[in-house]
Protein backbone atom coordinates (compact mmCIF):
# COMPACT_ATOMS: atom_id res chain seq x y z
CA UNK A 1 0.00 0.00 0.00
CA UNK A 2 1.28 3.46 -0.77
CA UNK A 3 1.96 5.84 2.13
CA UNK A 4 -0.40 8.38 0.59
CA UNK A 5 -3.29 5.94 1.10
CA UNK A 6 -2.34 5.45 4.73
CA UNK A 7 -0.14 8.34 5.90
CA UNK A 8 2.57 7.71 8.49
CA UNK A 9 2.03 8.64 12.11
CA UNK A 10 3.94 11.93 12.00
CA UNK A 11 4.87 13.44 15.35
CA UNK A 12 2.65 16.48 15.72
CA UNK A 13 3.38 17.66 19.24
CA UNK A 14 6.03 20.17 20.24
CA UNK A 15 8.99 18.27 21.70
CA UNK A 16 8.88 17.83 25.50
CA UNK A 17 10.90 20.52 27.27
CA UNK A 18 14.33 19.23 28.26
CA UNK A 19 14.34 16.49 25.59
CA UNK A 20 16.97 15.76 22.95
CA UNK A 21 14.34 16.51 20.34
CA UNK A 22 13.85 20.01 21.69
CA UNK A 23 17.53 20.63 20.84
CA UNK A 24 17.56 19.34 17.28
CA UNK A 25 14.02 19.91 16.02
CA UNK A 26 14.13 22.46 13.22
CA UNK A 27 12.44 25.82 13.68
CA UNK A 28 9.50 26.65 15.89
CA UNK A 29 8.62 23.87 18.36
CA UNK A 30 4.95 23.89 17.32
CA UNK A 31 5.44 24.25 13.59
CA UNK A 32 5.36 21.26 11.24
CA UNK A 33 5.40 20.70 7.50
CA UNK A 34 4.75 17.07 6.76
CA UNK A 35 5.73 15.59 3.39
CA UNK A 36 3.01 15.62 0.75
CA UNK A 37 1.49 12.21 -0.03
CA UNK A 38 2.79 12.39 -3.61
CA UNK A 39 6.31 12.97 -2.32
CA UNK A 40 6.01 9.94 -0.05
CA UNK A 41 4.85 7.75 -2.91
CA UNK A 42 7.77 9.01 -4.94
CA UNK A 43 10.28 8.24 -2.15
CA UNK A 44 8.77 4.86 -1.44
CA UNK A 45 9.07 3.86 -5.08
CA UNK A 46 12.55 5.29 -5.61
CA UNK A 47 14.08 4.01 -2.36
CA UNK A 48 12.49 0.59 -2.59
CA UNK A 49 10.71 0.98 0.75
CA UNK A 50 7.89 -1.11 2.04
CA UNK A 51 4.77 0.20 3.70
CA UNK A 52 5.87 -1.11 7.09
CA UNK A 53 9.02 1.01 6.83
CA UNK A 54 6.83 4.08 7.33
CA UNK A 55 4.86 2.71 10.25
CA UNK A 56 6.69 3.60 13.45
CA UNK A 57 8.76 6.66 14.21
CA UNK A 58 12.12 5.65 15.72
CA UNK A 59 15.08 7.32 17.38
CA UNK A 60 12.81 10.30 17.96
CA UNK A 61 14.84 11.88 20.74
CA UNK A 62 11.75 12.44 22.87
CA UNK A 63 13.69 11.29 25.95
CA UNK A 64 14.77 13.77 28.60
CA UNK A 65 18.47 14.49 28.22
CA UNK A 66 20.90 12.63 30.45
CA UNK A 67 22.97 15.20 32.38
CA UNK A 68 26.45 15.41 30.88
CA UNK A 69 29.51 15.17 33.07
CA UNK A 70 31.06 18.27 34.53
CA UNK A 71 31.29 21.18 34.08
CA UNK A 72 35.03 20.67 33.82
CA UNK A 73 35.79 24.34 34.18
CA UNK A 74 37.14 25.25 37.64
CA UNK A 75 34.50 26.72 39.96
CA UNK A 76 36.60 29.86 40.35
CA UNK A 77 36.48 30.53 36.58
CA UNK A 78 32.75 29.90 36.44
CA UNK A 79 32.21 32.33 39.27
CA UNK A 80 34.38 35.10 37.81
CA UNK A 81 33.04 34.73 34.29
CA UNK A 82 29.45 34.65 35.55
CA UNK A 83 30.08 37.83 37.49
CA UNK A 84 30.97 39.65 34.23
CA UNK A 85 27.49 39.16 32.75
CA UNK A 86 25.56 38.74 36.01
CA UNK A 87 24.30 35.39 37.33
CA UNK A 88 21.04 35.71 35.36
CA UNK A 89 23.09 35.58 32.14
CA UNK A 90 25.23 32.56 33.04
CA UNK A 91 24.13 28.93 32.77
CA UNK A 92 25.71 25.69 33.88
CA UNK A 93 22.57 23.56 33.82
CA UNK A 94 22.84 20.37 31.75
CA UNK A 95 20.22 21.38 29.20
CA UNK A 96 21.76 24.75 28.33
CA UNK A 97 25.21 23.16 28.14
CA UNK A 98 23.92 20.67 25.56
CA UNK A 99 21.58 22.97 23.69
CA UNK A 100 24.30 25.56 23.05
CA UNK A 101 26.69 22.85 21.92
CA UNK A 102 24.76 21.65 18.87
CA UNK A 103 24.14 22.87 15.38
CA UNK A 104 22.00 21.40 12.62
CA UNK A 105 24.33 18.98 10.85
CA UNK A 106 22.90 15.52 10.20
CA UNK A 107 25.80 14.13 12.22
CA UNK A 108 24.79 16.08 15.34
CA UNK A 109 21.13 15.24 14.83
CA UNK A 110 21.86 11.52 14.51
CA UNK A 111 23.93 11.66 17.67
CA UNK A 112 21.20 13.46 19.62
CA UNK A 113 18.54 11.08 18.31
CA UNK A 114 20.59 8.18 19.64
CA UNK A 115 21.24 10.02 22.90
CA UNK A 116 24.96 10.12 22.22
CA UNK A 117 25.99 13.79 22.22
CA UNK A 118 29.67 14.24 21.50
CA UNK A 119 30.32 17.69 22.92
CA UNK A 120 29.09 19.92 25.67
CA UNK A 121 29.86 23.46 26.82
CA UNK A 122 31.00 23.98 30.40
CA UNK A 123 29.46 27.40 30.79
CA UNK A 124 26.97 29.32 28.64
CA UNK A 125 27.21 33.10 28.89
CA UNK A 126 24.75 35.58 27.40
CA UNK A 127 26.78 38.76 26.84
CA UNK A 128 24.74 41.94 27.14
CA UNK A 129 26.92 44.18 25.00
CA UNK A 130 30.32 44.59 23.41
CA UNK A 131 32.02 45.44 26.73
CA UNK A 132 30.93 42.08 28.18
CA UNK A 133 32.48 40.32 25.19
CA UNK A 134 35.73 42.26 25.57
CA UNK A 135 36.00 41.34 29.26
CA UNK A 136 35.09 37.68 28.69
CA UNK A 137 37.57 37.24 25.83
CA UNK A 138 40.34 38.95 27.84
CA UNK A 139 39.68 36.71 30.84
CA UNK A 140 39.53 33.54 28.75
CA UNK A 141 42.70 34.51 26.89
CA UNK A 142 44.59 34.91 30.16
CA UNK A 143 43.15 31.73 31.68
CA UNK A 144 43.40 29.71 28.40
CA UNK A 145 39.67 28.89 28.33
CA UNK A 146 38.03 27.97 24.99
CA UNK A 147 35.38 30.42 23.69
CA UNK A 148 32.80 29.41 21.07
CA UNK A 149 30.42 32.06 19.66
CA UNK A 150 26.88 30.73 19.08
CA UNK A 151 24.45 32.59 16.80
CA UNK A 152 21.31 30.81 15.61
CA UNK A 153 22.98 27.41 15.87
CA UNK A 154 22.03 26.51 12.28
CA UNK A 155 25.58 25.53 11.35
CA UNK A 156 25.72 22.37 9.28
CA UNK A 157 29.49 21.97 9.56
CA UNK A 158 29.98 21.39 13.32
CA UNK A 159 30.73 25.11 13.55
CA UNK A 160 29.28 25.61 17.04
CA UNK A 161 30.51 22.32 18.52
CA UNK A 162 32.57 23.23 21.62
CA UNK A 163 35.05 20.49 20.85
CA UNK A 164 37.18 21.35 23.88
CA UNK A 165 34.36 22.52 26.15
CA UNK A 166 34.83 25.93 27.77
CA UNK A 167 32.59 28.96 27.38
CA UNK A 168 29.88 29.29 24.75
CA UNK A 169 28.65 32.80 24.02
CA UNK A 170 24.93 32.95 23.22
CA UNK A 171 24.85 36.03 21.01
CA UNK A 172 21.10 36.20 20.36
CA UNK A 173 19.82 36.83 23.88
CA UNK A 174 20.79 40.49 24.18
CA UNK A 175 23.05 41.45 21.30
CA UNK A 176 20.41 42.03 18.65
CA UNK A 177 20.21 45.81 18.50
CA UNK A 178 20.40 48.15 15.53
CA UNK A 179 23.31 50.50 16.23
CA UNK A 180 22.85 52.86 13.26
CA UNK A 181 20.81 53.28 10.11
CA UNK A 182 22.22 55.56 7.43
CA UNK A 183 19.79 56.24 4.61
CA UNK A 184 22.19 58.55 2.80
CA UNK A 185 24.79 55.79 2.49
CA UNK A 186 22.20 52.99 2.33
CA UNK A 187 23.77 51.06 5.22
CA UNK A 188 22.71 49.59 8.52
CA UNK A 189 24.92 48.76 11.50
CA UNK A 190 23.71 45.94 13.73
CA UNK A 191 24.81 43.67 16.51
CA UNK A 192 25.43 40.09 15.39
CA UNK A 193 22.67 38.30 17.30
CA UNK A 194 19.84 39.66 15.15
CA UNK A 195 17.82 36.86 13.52
CA UNK A 196 16.92 37.15 9.83
CA UNK A 197 13.23 38.14 10.21
CA UNK A 198 13.99 40.88 12.76
CA UNK A 199 16.80 42.23 10.58
CA UNK A 200 14.56 42.31 7.53
CA UNK A 201 11.70 43.87 9.52
CA UNK A 202 13.91 46.80 10.56
CA UNK A 203 14.67 47.42 6.91
CA UNK A 204 11.20 46.85 5.46
CA UNK A 205 9.73 49.18 8.07
CA UNK A 206 12.59 51.68 8.01
CA UNK A 207 10.14 54.64 7.84
CA UNK A 208 8.48 53.47 11.07
CA UNK A 209 11.70 52.43 12.84
CA UNK A 210 14.08 55.18 11.73
CA UNK A 211 11.93 57.82 10.04
CA UNK A 212 13.44 56.83 6.69
CA UNK A 213 11.98 58.02 3.37
CA UNK A 214 11.92 54.55 1.85
CA UNK A 215 11.58 50.87 2.65
CA UNK A 216 14.63 48.63 2.29
CA UNK A 217 15.71 45.01 2.15
CA UNK A 218 18.95 43.33 3.16
CA UNK A 219 18.65 40.99 0.15
CA UNK A 220 20.06 38.08 2.18
CA UNK A 221 17.70 35.12 2.49
CA UNK A 222 19.40 31.81 3.26
CA UNK A 223 17.00 28.91 3.57
CA UNK A 224 17.76 29.05 7.30
CA UNK A 225 16.78 32.77 7.30
CA UNK A 226 14.24 32.50 10.12
CA UNK A 227 16.67 30.79 12.52
CA UNK A 228 20.09 32.16 11.61
CA UNK A 229 21.72 35.46 12.53
CA UNK A 230 23.57 38.28 10.86
CA UNK A 231 26.70 37.29 12.83
CA UNK A 232 26.42 33.65 11.73
CA UNK A 233 25.94 34.69 8.09
CA UNK A 234 29.13 36.75 8.16
CA UNK A 235 31.17 34.25 10.17
CA UNK A 236 30.38 31.46 7.69
CA UNK A 237 30.46 33.48 4.43
CA UNK A 238 26.86 32.54 3.68
CA UNK A 239 24.85 33.12 0.53
CA UNK A 240 21.14 33.91 0.39
CA UNK A 241 18.73 32.50 -2.16
CA UNK A 242 18.65 35.88 -3.94
CA UNK A 243 22.42 36.25 -4.04
CA UNK A 244 22.59 36.26 -7.82
CA UNK A 245 21.47 39.90 -7.78
CA UNK A 246 22.11 41.12 -4.21
CA UNK A 247 25.42 39.32 -3.69
CA UNK A 248 26.73 36.85 -1.13
CA UNK A 249 27.24 38.06 2.44
CA UNK A 250 30.89 38.62 1.45
CA UNK A 251 29.71 41.37 -0.92
CA UNK A 252 27.23 42.83 1.56
CA UNK A 253 29.47 43.51 4.57
CA UNK A 254 31.06 46.94 4.51
CA UNK A 255 32.76 46.90 7.90
CA UNK A 256 32.92 45.00 11.18
CA UNK A 257 33.94 45.25 14.79
CA UNK A 258 35.56 42.09 16.04
CA UNK A 259 36.77 41.41 19.58
CA UNK A 260 39.86 39.22 19.44
CA UNK A 261 42.28 38.09 22.15
CA UNK A 262 44.78 40.49 20.51
CA UNK A 263 42.41 43.47 20.82
CA UNK A 264 39.30 44.93 19.24
CA UNK A 265 39.35 45.80 15.55
CA UNK A 266 36.90 48.07 13.73
CA UNK A 267 37.40 48.21 10.00
CA UNK A 268 36.70 51.36 7.97
CA UNK A 269 33.39 51.97 6.26
CA UNK A 270 34.47 53.17 2.81
CA UNK A 271 32.61 51.89 -0.24
CA UNK A 272 36.01 50.93 -1.63
CA UNK A 273 39.63 51.60 -0.79
CA UNK A 274 43.09 50.87 -2.13
CA UNK A 275 44.88 50.49 1.16
CA UNK A 276 46.37 47.08 0.85
CA UNK A 277 44.89 43.68 1.74
CA UNK A 278 41.65 44.18 3.63
CA UNK A 279 41.36 43.10 7.25
CA UNK A 280 37.58 43.35 6.75
CA UNK A 281 37.85 40.50 4.23
CA UNK A 282 40.05 38.40 6.51
CA UNK A 283 37.52 38.60 9.33
CA UNK A 284 34.60 37.58 7.11
CA UNK A 285 34.31 33.80 7.20
CA UNK A 286 36.59 33.47 10.23
CA UNK A 287 33.96 31.27 11.95
CA UNK A 288 34.69 32.53 15.45
CA UNK A 289 38.27 31.26 15.21
CA UNK A 290 39.85 34.73 15.24
CA UNK A 291 37.44 36.60 17.47
CA UNK A 292 33.84 37.50 18.24
CA UNK A 293 31.98 39.74 15.82
CA UNK A 294 30.12 42.37 17.87
CA UNK A 295 28.94 44.76 15.14
CA UNK A 296 28.67 44.86 11.36
CA UNK A 297 27.70 47.47 8.80
CA UNK A 298 25.91 46.05 5.77
CA UNK A 299 24.69 47.41 2.45
CA UNK A 300 20.92 47.62 2.00
CA UNK A 301 18.69 47.93 -1.07
CA UNK A 302 15.43 49.62 -1.93
CA UNK A 303 12.52 47.27 -1.36
CA UNK A 304 10.16 47.09 -4.34
CA UNK A 305 7.97 44.02 -3.97
CA UNK A 306 5.55 45.16 -6.66
CA UNK A 307 8.29 45.24 -9.27
CA UNK A 308 9.13 41.57 -8.73
CA UNK A 309 8.74 39.25 -11.74
CA UNK A 310 8.55 35.45 -11.33
CA UNK A 311 9.15 33.03 -14.16
CA UNK A 312 9.62 29.29 -14.72
CA UNK A 313 10.57 27.22 -17.74
CA UNK A 314 10.98 23.53 -18.35
CA UNK A 315 14.15 22.92 -20.34
CA UNK A 316 14.62 19.70 -22.32
CA UNK A 317 17.72 18.57 -20.38
CA UNK A 318 20.02 19.52 -17.50
CA UNK A 319 22.65 20.52 -20.08
CA UNK A 320 20.28 23.02 -21.74
CA UNK A 321 19.25 24.35 -18.32
CA UNK A 322 22.93 24.90 -17.46
CA UNK A 323 23.43 26.66 -20.77
CA UNK A 324 20.38 28.84 -20.18
CA UNK A 325 21.60 29.78 -16.70
CA UNK A 326 25.07 30.55 -18.03
CA UNK A 327 23.65 32.73 -20.80
CA UNK A 328 21.50 34.56 -18.25
CA UNK A 329 24.48 35.04 -15.94
CA UNK A 330 26.78 36.26 -18.70
CA UNK A 331 24.24 38.13 -20.82
CA UNK A 332 24.97 41.52 -19.20
CA UNK A 333 21.32 42.57 -19.20
CA UNK A 334 21.17 42.44 -15.39
CA UNK A 335 20.73 39.30 -13.34
CA UNK A 336 17.66 37.82 -11.68
CA UNK A 337 17.69 37.92 -7.88
CA UNK A 338 16.78 34.26 -7.65
CA UNK A 339 17.66 31.72 -10.28
CA UNK A 340 17.59 28.00 -9.76
CA UNK A 341 18.02 25.06 -12.09
CA UNK A 342 17.27 21.49 -11.06
CA UNK A 343 18.67 18.41 -12.73
CA UNK A 344 16.37 15.65 -14.02
CA UNK A 345 16.18 13.84 -10.67
CA UNK A 346 15.44 16.97 -8.68
CA UNK A 347 12.94 18.20 -11.26
CA UNK A 348 10.95 15.02 -10.81
CA UNK A 349 10.91 15.45 -7.02
CA UNK A 350 10.26 19.20 -7.28
CA UNK A 351 7.16 18.64 -9.40
CA UNK A 352 5.80 16.51 -6.56
CA UNK A 353 6.75 19.06 -3.92
CA UNK A 354 5.26 22.03 -5.79
CA UNK A 355 2.05 20.16 -6.45
CA UNK A 356 2.79 19.89 -10.19
CA UNK A 357 3.15 16.13 -10.19
CA UNK A 358 -0.31 15.60 -11.71
CA UNK A 359 -0.29 12.99 -14.54
CA UNK A 360 -1.87 15.60 -16.84
CA UNK A 361 1.06 17.95 -16.36
CA UNK A 362 3.43 15.08 -17.05
CA UNK A 363 1.52 14.16 -20.20
CA UNK A 364 1.54 17.73 -21.48
CA UNK A 365 5.26 18.03 -20.87
CA UNK A 366 5.96 14.70 -22.56
CA UNK A 367 3.85 15.70 -25.56
CA UNK A 368 5.87 18.89 -25.69
CA UNK A 369 9.05 16.85 -26.09
CA UNK A 370 10.14 17.07 -22.45
CA UNK A 371 10.38 13.50 -21.12
CA UNK A 372 10.52 12.75 -17.39
CA UNK A 373 13.93 12.33 -15.74
CA UNK A 374 15.60 14.33 -18.51
CA UNK A 375 13.68 17.61 -18.37
CA UNK A 376 15.09 20.30 -16.15
CA UNK A 377 13.21 22.94 -14.22
CA UNK A 378 14.43 26.54 -14.20
CA UNK A 379 12.77 29.02 -11.86
CA UNK A 380 13.62 32.66 -11.41
CA UNK A 381 12.61 35.93 -9.90
CA UNK A 382 13.86 39.38 -10.82
CA UNK A 383 13.93 42.33 -8.43
CA UNK A 384 14.91 45.99 -8.65
CA UNK A 385 13.53 49.01 -10.46
CA UNK A 386 10.29 47.92 -12.26
CA UNK A 387 11.62 48.40 -15.80
CA UNK A 388 14.82 46.58 -14.90
CA UNK A 389 13.00 43.63 -13.27
CA UNK A 390 10.70 43.32 -16.30
CA UNK A 391 13.63 43.48 -18.68
CA UNK A 392 15.62 40.81 -16.82
CA UNK A 393 12.62 38.44 -16.76
CA UNK A 394 11.99 39.00 -20.49
CA UNK A 395 15.58 38.46 -21.51
CA UNK A 396 15.83 35.36 -19.33
CA UNK A 397 12.66 34.02 -20.95
CA UNK A 398 14.02 34.65 -24.45
CA UNK A 399 17.11 32.60 -23.63
CA UNK A 400 15.05 29.73 -22.21
CA UNK A 401 12.73 29.64 -25.21
CA UNK A 402 15.63 29.74 -27.64
CA UNK A 403 17.00 26.62 -25.92
CA UNK A 404 13.72 24.72 -26.21
CA UNK A 405 12.29 25.75 -22.85
CA UNK A 406 8.56 25.68 -22.26
CA UNK A 407 7.02 28.48 -20.21
CA UNK A 408 5.32 27.23 -17.04
CA UNK A 409 3.98 30.59 -15.81
CA UNK A 410 5.27 32.27 -12.66
CA UNK A 411 3.51 29.76 -10.42
CA UNK A 412 6.37 27.32 -9.66
CA UNK A 413 8.66 30.23 -8.67
CA UNK A 414 5.97 31.83 -6.50
CA UNK A 415 5.18 28.48 -4.97
CA UNK A 416 8.85 27.86 -4.23
CA UNK A 417 9.08 31.31 -2.59
CA UNK A 418 6.03 30.59 -0.42
CA UNK A 419 7.30 27.27 0.95
CA UNK A 420 11.08 27.71 0.88
CA UNK A 421 11.44 28.24 4.62
CA UNK A 422 9.14 25.30 5.35
CA UNK A 423 11.06 22.61 3.48
CA UNK A 424 13.64 22.09 6.28
CA UNK A 425 10.78 20.88 8.51
CA UNK A 426 10.45 17.81 6.25
CA UNK A 427 13.79 16.56 7.51
CA UNK A 428 12.55 15.76 11.03
CA UNK A 429 9.64 13.71 9.67
CA UNK A 430 11.81 11.77 7.26
CA UNK A 431 14.43 11.02 9.93
CA UNK A 432 11.62 9.80 12.21
CA UNK A 433 10.59 7.34 9.51
CA UNK A 434 14.13 6.08 8.99
CA UNK A 435 15.08 8.17 5.96
CA UNK A 436 18.19 10.30 5.88
CA UNK A 437 18.03 13.52 3.90
CA UNK A 438 21.21 15.57 3.88
CA UNK A 439 23.03 18.03 1.66
CA UNK A 440 26.50 19.04 0.54
CA UNK A 441 27.38 21.96 -1.66
CA UNK A 442 30.30 23.27 -3.67
CA UNK A 443 31.32 26.07 -6.02
CA UNK A 444 32.33 25.29 -9.61
CA UNK A 445 33.53 27.26 -12.60
CA UNK A 446 31.32 26.75 -15.66
CA UNK A 447 33.85 24.60 -17.49
CA UNK A 448 34.03 22.10 -14.59
CA UNK A 449 30.34 21.92 -13.78
CA UNK A 450 29.49 18.85 -15.87
CA UNK A 451 32.45 16.90 -14.49
CA UNK A 452 31.66 17.70 -10.84
CA UNK A 453 27.95 17.05 -11.31
CA UNK A 454 28.48 13.66 -12.95
CA UNK A 455 31.30 12.59 -10.62
CA UNK A 456 29.56 13.46 -7.37
CA UNK A 457 26.22 12.06 -8.50
CA UNK A 458 27.97 8.80 -9.39
CA UNK A 459 29.57 8.63 -5.93
CA UNK A 460 26.25 9.23 -4.19
CA UNK A 461 24.12 6.89 -6.25
CA UNK A 462 26.73 4.10 -6.01
CA UNK A 463 25.27 3.54 -2.56
CA UNK A 464 22.32 1.16 -2.87
CA UNK A 465 18.84 2.68 -2.50
CA UNK A 466 20.12 6.23 -2.59
CA UNK A 467 18.65 9.20 -4.40
CA UNK A 468 20.68 12.20 -5.47
CA UNK A 469 18.91 15.45 -6.39
CA UNK A 470 21.02 18.36 -7.59
CA UNK A 471 20.44 22.03 -8.25
CA UNK A 472 22.42 25.21 -8.82
CA UNK A 473 21.09 28.36 -7.20
CA UNK A 474 23.80 31.02 -6.89
CA UNK A 475 25.05 32.36 -10.20
CA UNK A 476 28.07 34.37 -11.29
CA UNK A 477 29.36 35.12 -14.77
CA UNK A 478 32.26 32.75 -14.03
CA UNK A 479 30.36 29.84 -12.54
CA UNK A 480 27.84 28.68 -10.00
CA UNK A 481 27.33 26.36 -7.05
CA UNK A 482 26.15 22.77 -7.08
CA UNK A 483 23.91 21.62 -4.24
CA UNK A 484 23.60 17.88 -3.77
CA UNK A 485 20.72 16.45 -1.75
CA UNK A 486 21.13 12.79 -0.85
CA UNK A 487 18.34 10.62 0.47
CA UNK A 488 18.82 7.07 1.70
CA UNK A 489 17.54 4.72 4.41
CA UNK A 490 18.91 6.02 7.69
CA UNK A 491 22.40 4.62 8.30
CA UNK A 492 24.18 4.08 11.62
CA UNK A 493 26.31 7.04 12.67
CA UNK A 494 29.69 5.63 11.61
CA UNK A 495 28.27 4.50 8.28
CA UNK A 496 26.78 7.97 7.75
CA UNK A 497 30.09 9.66 8.57
CA UNK A 498 32.01 7.44 6.16
CA UNK A 499 29.44 8.01 3.38
CA UNK A 500 29.29 11.77 3.91
CA UNK A 501 33.10 12.13 4.05
CA UNK A 502 33.40 10.07 0.85
CA UNK A 503 31.12 12.53 -0.94
CA UNK A 504 33.20 15.47 0.30
CA UNK A 505 36.32 13.70 -0.97
CA UNK A 506 34.68 13.14 -4.34
CA UNK A 507 33.69 16.80 -4.60
CA UNK A 508 37.32 17.76 -3.93
CA UNK A 509 38.69 15.13 -6.33
CA UNK A 510 36.40 16.40 -9.11
CA UNK A 511 37.63 19.97 -8.60
CA UNK A 512 34.75 21.56 -6.67
CA UNK A 513 35.47 23.92 -3.77
CA UNK A 514 35.23 22.56 -0.24
CA UNK A 515 32.24 24.80 0.42
CA UNK A 516 30.27 27.46 -1.43
CA UNK A 517 28.20 28.90 1.43
CA UNK A 518 28.01 26.53 4.40
CA UNK A 519 31.49 27.37 5.69
CA UNK A 520 34.07 24.88 6.87
CA UNK A 521 33.54 24.32 10.58
CA UNK A 522 35.16 21.33 12.22
CA UNK A 523 33.64 19.03 9.63
CA UNK A 524 35.58 20.20 6.59
CA UNK A 525 38.49 21.49 8.70
CA UNK A 526 40.67 18.40 8.22
CA UNK A 527 40.53 18.93 4.43
CA UNK A 528 41.47 22.61 4.40
CA UNK A 529 45.18 22.09 3.82
CA UNK A 530 44.52 19.71 0.93
CA UNK A 531 42.08 22.28 -0.48
CA UNK A 532 44.09 25.48 -0.05
CA UNK A 533 47.60 24.09 -0.16
CA UNK A 534 50.40 24.45 2.41
CA UNK A 535 51.28 28.04 1.51
CA UNK A 536 47.80 29.50 1.98
CA UNK A 537 47.25 27.44 5.11
CA UNK A 538 50.48 28.86 6.50
CA UNK A 539 49.05 32.39 6.06
CA UNK A 540 45.85 31.41 7.87
CA UNK A 541 47.93 29.93 10.71
CA UNK A 542 49.96 33.13 11.05
CA UNK A 543 46.70 35.11 11.26
CA UNK A 544 45.38 32.69 13.88
CA UNK A 545 48.57 33.05 15.93
CA UNK A 546 48.35 36.82 15.67
CA UNK A 547 44.71 37.24 16.65
CA UNK A 548 44.48 34.27 19.00
CA UNK A 549 47.94 33.27 20.21
CA UNK A 550 46.65 30.81 22.81
CA UNK A 551 44.15 29.22 20.41
CA UNK A 552 41.14 29.78 22.62
CA UNK A 553 38.76 30.93 19.86
CA UNK A 554 36.46 28.16 18.60
CA UNK A 555 39.22 25.58 18.97
CA UNK A 556 39.16 21.91 18.05
CA UNK A 557 39.60 22.07 14.31
CA UNK A 558 37.64 25.08 13.02
CA UNK A 559 38.93 25.99 9.54
CA UNK A 560 41.55 23.26 9.98
CA UNK A 561 43.62 25.60 12.15
CA UNK A 562 44.74 23.04 14.70
Ligand SMILES: Cc1cc2nc3c(=O)[nH]c(=O)nc-3n(C[C@H](O)[C@H](O)[C@H](O)COP(=O)(O)OP(=O)(O)OC[C@H]3O[C@@H](n4cnc5c(N)ncnc54)[C@H](O)[C@@H]3O)c2cc1C
Nearest residue numbers: 151152153154155159222223224229231232238239288293
Ligand atom coordinates in the same frame (compact mmCIF):
# COMPACT_ATOMS: atom_id res chain seq x y z
C1 LIG B 1 17.90 24.03 6.92
C2 LIG B 1 19.13 24.83 6.69
C3 LIG B 1 19.22 25.62 5.55
C4 LIG B 1 20.37 26.39 5.32
N1 LIG B 1 20.41 27.18 4.21
C5 LIG B 1 21.48 27.99 4.02
C6 LIG B 1 21.52 28.88 2.91
O1 LIG B 1 20.60 28.93 2.09
N2 LIG B 1 22.60 29.68 2.78
C7 LIG B 1 23.63 29.65 3.68
O2 LIG B 1 24.58 30.42 3.53
N3 LIG B 1 23.64 28.80 4.72
C8 LIG B 1 22.59 27.98 4.93
N4 LIG B 1 22.56 27.13 6.00
C9 LIG B 1 23.71 27.06 6.92
C10 LIG B 1 23.61 28.03 8.12
O3 LIG B 1 22.30 28.45 8.31
C11 LIG B 1 24.52 29.20 7.88
O4 LIG B 1 25.85 28.76 8.01
C12 LIG B 1 24.28 30.40 8.80
O5 LIG B 1 25.01 31.47 8.26
C13 LIG B 1 24.69 30.18 10.22
O6 LIG B 1 24.15 31.24 11.00
P1 LIG B 1 23.84 31.04 12.56
O7 LIG B 1 23.44 32.35 13.10
O8 LIG B 1 22.92 29.93 12.75
O9 LIG B 1 25.29 30.70 13.09
P2 LIG B 1 25.75 29.53 14.06
O10 LIG B 1 25.33 28.22 13.52
O11 LIG B 1 25.36 29.85 15.44
O12 LIG B 1 27.33 29.68 13.92
C14 LIG B 1 27.98 29.38 12.72
C15 LIG B 1 29.47 29.72 12.87
O13 LIG B 1 29.61 31.12 13.05
C16 LIG B 1 30.25 31.41 14.28
N5 LIG B 1 29.62 32.61 14.83
C17 LIG B 1 28.31 32.82 15.07
N6 LIG B 1 28.13 34.07 15.56
C18 LIG B 1 29.35 34.64 15.65
C19 LIG B 1 29.84 35.90 16.09
N7 LIG B 1 29.04 36.85 16.56
N8 LIG B 1 31.17 36.13 16.04
C20 LIG B 1 32.03 35.19 15.58
N9 LIG B 1 31.63 33.98 15.15
C21 LIG B 1 30.31 33.72 15.18
C22 LIG B 1 30.05 30.18 15.14
O14 LIG B 1 31.06 30.06 16.12
C23 LIG B 1 30.12 29.09 14.09
O15 LIG B 1 31.45 28.80 13.79
C24 LIG B 1 21.45 26.34 6.24
C25 LIG B 1 21.35 25.54 7.38
C26 LIG B 1 20.20 24.80 7.61
C27 LIG B 1 20.11 23.96 8.85
